Amino acid sequence: MTTTLDRTTRLEQSWPARVLRTLIAWSWMILYWLFWITLHILTLKKAPVRFQMQVIRFWGKSMFWVLGIQCEVEGLHHLETRESRVVVCNHQSALDVIWGAVICPPAPLTIGKKEVIYVPILNLLWWAFDFIRIDRSRSAQSVATLNTTVEVIQKGKRSLVIAPEGTRSPDGKILPFKKGAFHVAYQSQVPIVPVAVQGAFERMTKNEWIARPGKIHIRVLPPMAPPAPESDPEKAQQQVRTWTEQVRTRIVEEYEKLTTLEQPVSPQ
Secondary structure, X not given: OOOHHHHHHHHHHOHHHHHHHHHHHHHHHHHHHHHHHHHHHHOOOOOXXXXXXXXXXXXXXXXXXXXXXXXXXXXXXXXXXXXXXXXXXXXXXXXXXXXHHHOOOOOEEOEEEHHHHHOOOHHHHHHHOOOEEEOOOOHHHHHHHHHHHHHHHXXXXXXXXXXXXXXXXXXXXXXXXXXXXXXXXXXXXXXXXXXXXXXXXXXXXOOOOOOOOEEEEEEEXXXXXXXOOOOXXXXXXXXXXXXXXXXXXXXXXXXXXXXXXXXXXXXX
């Protein structure tokens, strides 16, 4: 027998409802950030760091509310204080930007392609938060940018947030990690905070732009300290490779645990 709750759920999951929710969410995003950036300019970028963090977190939570997505977070206390760190996570969906906002640490930092300057709203956000742009087509400039990032993290007590897979997963599975973020953390001698996310791919796959209601699980794991620096370049490279795999293994293990939680239990 079909209940009122079943009919409501089907309505919320229907294509027209999903399209409407997504359109409202993107419209809200534009209005919200235009207002905040205007305020940011008027205050000469003097807003306290914790206020900026709350502005970003509120946006993330409000976006998920509009989209009908529940975001369950564990271990957020690992990101509450302002300190130099690198936060790495698996990259599942375009929704990663939104759940990343939900767990935003104080004084966040991220790196984007130089082309971000041509994207409306996003280019203003990059300027407002002093994020970093990188030209990947020029290796010398890329190295210089990474060196600048090390300095910014150390002196500014900022948290670099990055997805080391480099691209969204086509099937939800975790791809191999690139080592750039780990080189930055190694040179900075700051801890890496691994973050495992499950459900973002199911809510919006790689080639989709219309979100599905449901749950996203986020687990912020304890910081992993960097290995002691080696003066020998080959040994240092090996340390970074080993550390990269250790962090990836930790995220994969937690992702699999979160995936198991989502699987329905068979009746006995």
